[in-house]
Amino acid sequence: MSAIPLTASGAERLKEELHRLKTVERPSVITAIAEARAQGDLSENAEYDAARERQAFVEGRIAELDGTLSNAHIIDPKSLDAEGRIVFGATVDIEDLDSGERLIYQIVGDAESDIRTNKISVSSPVARALIGKSEGDVVEVQAPSGVREFEILNVNYV
Template structure:
């Protein structure tokens, strides 16, 4: 099976969520099911069916996270020698040449991407246009607004 790149930060976040689901959420749901069973007839017990549905969602999420972690190629960018190129996990500052505006992004895995936190997916057009570039390079990236020219200002392996 193909490994999916994931940053060390992303893997830690998923493990934390998995731990919370297994140690807190799952026991809460089990308690709700047990409590609902005590009310008697299960045929007309909405609380029981609601708790069972929630249990299904929880177990599905646990399985999803476990699969993601099992198929992850976890990359710690701090352990990779800085060769000056933009690669998965790097933080890059770029200048939109037309707008004269700076942007800083970290290139991460698909599950970690969050534009509000300046985390862009390695599979996004922006990241694909930046990968393998060096400080001072210019690149043209196709965006929904058209082709935009960027200059690479800074690359950090943090």
């Protein structure tokens, strides 16, 4: 499997989630399954079915996080010297030239992207258009609504 890029803070969040799943969620599910089994007939036991479904989810997520973290290539944006160019981990302040809306995004790995916290995947169309560019450049992004132009206002490595 190839290396999975993660920021240092993203890797830490994934490690915390993995720890919580192993130390809190897994024992909780095991207890719920034991309690449901104690109720008798498993063929019509909704609590047992729900607990087994939850166990499958928790174990699947643990396996996913283990795989991601074991193949992670951790990049600390603070240690980058990209000379003002946009690279993985950079935080970028851009302005939509059509609407005038200002947006701030951090370019992160697929496993840690979350648009609610303004973290966009390095493989997203916006990030792909921004990579390698510098402050003052104008980029075109092919969006579902058509081509959008953004001006790069600022680049940080926080």
